[in-house]
Amino acid sequence: MNNINVSVSITSHEQWFASYVAKERVKEEGDASPIDLKREHTMSVLDNARRIVENEGFCASLSRACLLAALYHDVGRFEQYLRFHTFRDKESCNHGQLGVRILKKEGRLAEESPLVRKLVQTGVGLHNRFTLPAHIPADAALVTNVVRDADKLDILRVMHEHLNGSSVYNPTVILQQPDDATIAGEGILAAVRERRVAAYTDLRCVNDLRLLLATWFYDLHFTSSHRMFLKNGHALALLRGLPDGTPQAPLRDVLIQELTLADDL
Ligand SMILES: [Fe+2]
Known part of the structure; x- marks a missing residue:
């Protein structure tokens, strides 16, 4: 190099x-x-x-x-x-x-x-x-x-800092999505099932946003980008902040497994 x-x-x-x-x-x-x-x-x-x-x-x-x-x-x-x-x-x-x-x-x-x-x-x-x-x-x-x-x-860094409470919460930053644990965007869930990047237009709530951000793993173009994504830990932390019992939880676990395996390679 x-x-x-x-x-x-x-x-x-x-x-x-x-x-x-x-x-x-x-x-x-x-x-x-x-x-x-x-x-x-x-x-x-x-x-x-x-x-x-x-x-x-x-x-x-x-x-x-x-x-x-x-x-x-x-x-x-x-x-x-x-x-x-x-x-x-x-x-x-x-x-x-x-x-x-x-x-x-x-x-x-x-x-x-x-x-x-x-x-x-x-x-x-x-x-x-x-x-x-x-x-x-x-x-x-x-x-x-x-x-x-x-x-x-x-x-990913900005969203992680916002959603884990380490910076002042600002609704503009999280795209004014409601923090409602009962709803989910079907398009977001489908994207995770199909292991592809999710679209902003399918967002319905903050928990969808956590999944969407992690699906960016499927839309990086350089070896160094993938390495930085896995090493900085923001995506995994965003996923781990997604509560059990939500419609997104099973797909959260799918993504956690995918990212953990990729990091072990
Ligand atoms: Fe931009």
């Missing part, structure tokens, strides 16, 4: 991002904590993407595109929250596409090579799609999948 090329420095982009978020944050007259969480999330996603890029040994252009796409993947979240006070795209706007519009308006990629610019725009614009379009070029798919894996790994 190669070490990351030392020429991959995105410091000026990181500085712009920090000042952009600070500028957006002062516009919020109510609860600004979701904005802080998204800023912290972004920096963690960037860290995860660095680890993937280092371990997978991509060339310099691809590495740079991956890091920039990770830094900018949620740049649309701040305007989305200011305008709609939710992170649910279907009730507001597509935050990936909004992010691309912001990058263009701000001229953030003007000094990048045409290849890097295109890859970053694609990665940001597609990172939140349930599935990628068919026939997407291999380099664009790779950049988008690095962002998607890095994003998933950190969303």
Whole structure:
């Protein structure tokens, strides 16, 4: 494996991002904590993407595109929250596409090579799609999948911290799902039975969310992502927090067994 090329420095982009978020944050007259969480999330996603890029040994252009796409993947979240006070795209706007519009308006990629610019725009614009379009070029798919894996790994951390009570409970973060132990989304249960990734649109409650997050194991693209998913323990902890006697409990046990076996390999 190669070490990351030392020429991959995105410091000026990181500085712009920090000042952009600070500028957006002062516009919020109510609860600004979701904005802080998204800023912290972004920096963690960037860290995860660095680890993937280092371990997978991509060339310099691809590495740079991956890091920039990770830094900018949620740049649309701040305007989305200011305008709609939710992170649910279907009730507001597509935050990936909004992010691309912001990058263009701000001229953030003007000094990048045409290849890097295109890859970053694609990665940001597609990172939140349930599935990628068919026939997407291999380099664009790779950049988008690095962002998607890095994003998933950190969303697991955020959700775990929220649902185990170690951070201030905020309904926006858990997508305003009710904490009702009697209900379940059939689509979520079916996805676990079929060992495939579950869809946000099938969520009905917090316990569904615990299962959904663990099914992301089936939607990671790199050896290093799988390793990080198993080693950081967030998915297993989320599953173990799912109570007995709920409709999700039998499928919780299926997933715990799957993840434990994978970790032993
Ligand atoms: Fe996102």
